[in-house]
Amino acid sequence: xxxxxxxxxxxxxxxxxxxxxxxxxxxxxxxxxxxxxxxxxxxxxxxxxxxxxxxxxxxxxxxxxxxxxxxxxxxxxxxxxxxxxxxxxxxxxxxxxxxxxxxxxxxxxxxxxxxxxxxxxxxxxxxxxxxxxxxxxxxxxxxxxxxxxxxxxxxxxxxxxxxxxxxxxxxxxxxxxxxxxxxxxxxxxxxxxxxxxxxxxxxxxxxxxxxxxxxxxxxxxxxxxxxxxxxxxxxxxxxxxxxxxxxxxxxxxxxxxxxxxxxxxxxxxxxxxxxxxxxxxxxxxxxxxxxxxxxxxxxxxxxxxxxxxxxxxxxxxxxxxxxxxxxxxxxxxxxxx
Numbered sequence: 001x002x003x004x005x006x007x008x009x010x011x012x013x014x015x016x017x018x019x020x021x022x023x024x025x026x027x028x029x030x031x032x033x034x035x036x037x038x039x040x041x042x043x044x045x046x047x048x049x050x051x052x053x054x055x056x057x058x059x060x061x062x063x064x065x066x067x068x069x070x071x072x073x074x075x076x077x078x079x080x081x082x083x084x085x086x087x088x089x090x091x092x093x094x095x096x097x098x099x100x101x102x103x104x105x106x107x108x109x110x111x112x113x114x115x116x117x118x119x120x121x122x123x124x125x126x127x128x129x130x131x132x133x134x135x136x137x138x139x140x141x142x143x144x145x146x147x148x149x150x151x152x153x154x155x156x157x158x159x160x161x162x163x164x165x166x167x168x169x170x171x172x173x174x175x176x177x178x179x180x181x182x183x184x185x186x187x188x189x190x191x192x193x194x195x196x197x198x199x200x201x202x203x204x205x206x207x208x209x210x211x212x213x214x215x216x217x218x219x220x221x222x223x224x225x226x227x228x229x230x231x232x233x234x235x236x237x238x239x240x241x242x243x244x245x246x247x248x249x250x251x252x253x254x255x256x257x258x259x260x261x262x263x264x265x266x267x268x269x270x271x272x273x274x275x276x277x278x279x280x281x282x283x284x285x286x287x288x289x290x291x292x293x294x295x296x297x298x299x300x301x302x303x304x305x306x307x308x309x310x311x312x313x314x315x316x317x318x319x320x321x322x323x324x325x326x327x328x329x330x331x332x333x334x335x336x337x
Contacts (some may be wrong), residue, residue, distance in 0.1 A: 001273040001291060002139040008095035009137035016242045018081050019250040023118070024057075024067035025074035025081075033056065036162055043066065056119060056165040056220075060181070085247040092244055098130055098140060103199065103244025104149065110174050111153075113165045117252045119220040120159045122238045124206065124231075125152035128253040129284050131241040135256060136291050149199060154206040154235050157162075157227075160220040170222035175203060192224040208232035230314075233307060234262040257296065257303035260288035264321040264328075265314070267308070282321070286328060292330050301335040 004012075029046025031224070032054075040060035046053055058064050074081075093099055100108070104127070111117070123131070126148035133140050167174075173181075175194045180203060182191030192215055207216050209227035216227045234254050239274040243249040254262070267281035292300040307316050322329040 001294075004095060004097070004133070004137050006137075007028075007150060008092060008097070009134075011088050011091050011095075011240075012134035012137075012242065013257060014216045015092070015248050016240060016250075017087060018085050018088070019248050020063075020240065020241055021067065021070075021074050022078070022081060022085075023250055024064070025078060027057075027068075027071045027075075028055070031068045031071070033060065041163065053088055056115075056163045058078055058118065082247055088308045089244050089246070089248055092134075096139065097133055097244055100130075100243055100245045101149075103201065104151065105243060105249065106329060107151065107203075108176055108243050108251060109245055109249045110177070111171065112249050112251060114169055114171060114174050115165070116153065116171065116221060117250065118164055119165060119167060120155045121153045121254075122155060122235045122252040122254060123151070123241075124154045124234060124254060125150065126280070126284070127151050128241075128259060129288075131251070131253050132259070132288065134242060135239065136288075136295065138291050140287070148212075149201040150160075151201070151203045152206060153203070153221075154231055155176065155221065155225070156232075156235070157207045157218060157225070158219040160207075163220050165220055167221050172207075172223060177299070179263065192226045206231060208235070220299050227263050230262060230265050230317075254301065255299075255303070256288055257292055257299045260285045260292060260300070261303050261307045261318070263288075264325075268317050268320045282325060285321075286325065287333055289328055294333065297335050300332070304332050 014218040027044050029044055029099040030041050032045045033040050034043060042057040042060060042064060044057055057068070108123075111121070115121075127150075132138075132142065172191070178196065179198065180196045183193045183195045192205045195201070205218060205221070205223050205225040207218060207225035207227050208231040209229050210232070213227050213229060215224045218225050236258070238252040238254055239254045241251055245253055253259075263281040263285035267278045267285070270278035270281070289300065308318060322332075
C-alpha cells in the first residue's frame, strides 16, 4: 500500500476545511433552525421585497454551528481563502493526487453551485472511490478501478422532499448546459439517466428503494431517480470531500467503510454483461478493506456488522461475495473483538 506524505494528507484536510468555511460564508440573511422528525436543519432566511426566502444550509452539528457564528468573519476572508485553496490544489497535484478531468470537474462544480450536494446529493460509484485518496491519505494508482467518466448521484427521496428547497438552476437545466440529453428522450422532469453524445458520459440519479425498485422523484433536485435496494445503507451519514478542480469543489461521498461493504453486496447483483463491473466492485472493495483494516478497523467492523444485522438477505449477499474473496473474509473476521 502506497501512502501520500503526511504533508499532502494534511494539505487535503486544510483544503476541505477552507471549502466548508467558504460554504458558510455566503449567508444572505439570518441563520434559523427548524426541527423535522427529530432532526434539526439550518436555513439562511432573507427578504426579497416583502417575501421571506429560505435556503437550506445543512443538518445541525457543532461544527456547522461554529461556522455559522463566524459567517461574517469568513465572508471578509474570502479573497485570502481562495488564494490558499489555489495553493493547496497545486500542492496536491504536485504530490501526485489523481487529477479531475476538465469535463468532470466543471460538471461537478456546476452541480455544486446549483446546490446539489448542499441539498443531500451524494456522489457514489467510481467518482466517489477516487476521492478516498484524500480522505484516507493513500495512493489509488492508475488501474481502471479508479477510472471513469460517468457520474452517479444518490439522495434520499424523503429528505429531498422534507428540505423544502430546490436546486437553482434545476439539474435538468445544468445538464442541458453541458449538452446532456435525457435517456430516453422524455420530459426532463421524468429522466433519471442523462447522456452526453460527444463523450458517451452518463449521469445517473439514484435513491434507496424501500419496497419495490422503480422511479422516484427527488423534489429538491427536480429530477427522477432509480430506486435501488441496499442504497440506504451506502448513503447514510455521508462525509464531505474536496474535488481537485480549480480552487476545489465541495461534494458529499459515502463513508469509505460503507462504500467497501456495499461494493461486496452489489457485486453479487451484477450478471452477464455486467461481469466486468462486478470485478471492478470487488477490486475497489479489496483495496478499501485493506486500508481500513489497518487504519480504521473499528469503523470497518461496525459497518460490516451493521450490514449483516439488516437481515438474512444481506448476510447471504455478503457470504456470496466473500466466497470468491476468502482473504477478505479472513481480514474481516480478524477484526471481531
